[in-house]
Amino acid sequence: MMKYLYTLFLIFLCQGLFIKLYAQEKKYAHEIELKIKAVENNLGLQVRIEGEPNHTLKGRMNFYHVNGVSIAMIKDYKIEWARSYGWADSVEQRRVTMGTLFQAGSISKSLNGVGVLKMVQDKRLNLYTDVNDYLTTWKFPYDSLAKSKKITLANLLSHTAGLSVHGFPGYEKGDTIPMLVQILNGERPANTAAVRSAFEPGLKYQYSGGGTTISQLIVQDITKKPYDEFMWENVLKPMGMKNSFYTQPPPGDKQKLLASGYYNDGKAVKGKYHIYPEQAAAGLWTNPTDLAYYIIETQLALQGKSNKVLSQEMTKLRLTPYVHNSAALGVFIIKRGEQTYFQHTGADEGFVSQYYGSMEGGNGVVVMVNSDNGAITEEIINSVATVYGWKGFYNPLQRPKIITVPQNILENYVGEYKRKADDKFYIKISLVNGRFFYSEPGWDGFELYAGAENDFFSREFPVGITFIKDAVGKVIELEYHRGSRNEKFKKTK
Structure with missing residues (x-):
């Protein structure tokens, strides 16, 4: 293994592929540098194609039009290495460094869970009490859909409150930013619907950023402090996340640290990033090193070896699924191979x-x-799992070599496919400039590659599509394969 890693290291030193790609703030021990090179040069795609060479980080960044990447690797309760690649802002020619801050999106919910449980630990909140007992500036308007059941903080943190509003698009710079109560009521200038019951609380899991936003308001109502101030003083600072913040919009003195956002095609987000008043659900600015401190503190607290914010007992509770088999209090618990x-x-x-x-x-x-x-994030993580021997974590689908299917045959597959004629959901198969694509309403989907004349697969997702013909050779349906899921969709257009 070491001989293989050393060979990789020499090859890529000679080629100099990454000299211009990253700004390296720290040089690590020789053995660790070899591991970093191995991670960079063996990305783990969900599908492995027979005879295909290894994929590199640089190649996948180009493929996905990704400007910047930042990684932190944790081993034995310590950050073993951290490295950054590409551009924080390509127009400004500002490189990603380990100090560059990214918007964390829904990872904000994990740290929010820590903050809420800190208040539970301090006896300021109870996880199983009706949330309206704590809300003062707004009350949740229960209706018949709740079936007289009350929503608790445990429900909010585990997405089992039966609430609407999955996520938030944020606001462009210059937009009028709504107050939390306006967001929860779906009132202008809010750009999302009201957060209301979809079904009774405690019945099942349904992801709801709207529910997390209610927990943000509870923190503010009880502490009488701005949410970002509470989180800094009680969670981020004690954990050592000194560069992170929930402040929205970001403070002026942090602007040069902020990465700019880009779309799938590489085009920049207008104004560089969106503003998220839904701070608990989507408002955290951070970097991988700071998030690694949070992970390590969680792991040590779970072992009873640290209590910078939460005790061992409270950490165990936070990491215990509630109602749903994987949704815990701000985190998801999953088994991959031999580890949870x-x-x-x-x-x-x-x-x-x-x-x-x-x-x-x-x-x-x-x-x-x-x-x-986001496909590249999983590919990088799969590479890390392979290099560091996380047994069973990465199990790609094995596919034969890609073959070329004549265009006239591909044209017969083009169209829309539905489970039922009146189904609003459909799969669209299209042919664009000789390339074959799968898409769904609201999602651009992915390119399809042929393993056989009627059998196709994605290189980024563990998905297969088989086209089925009738007795006279007319395409009548497709079969969608993903894991144990196999569904048939009839051709309607």
């Missing part, structure tokens, strides 16, 4: 991020990018 992890993803306009922290052993990783395309 707490994790969360995040997506704001022009930003995507993801982290994993092991429940045992003190291992983890954080990846943040200033792009709307």
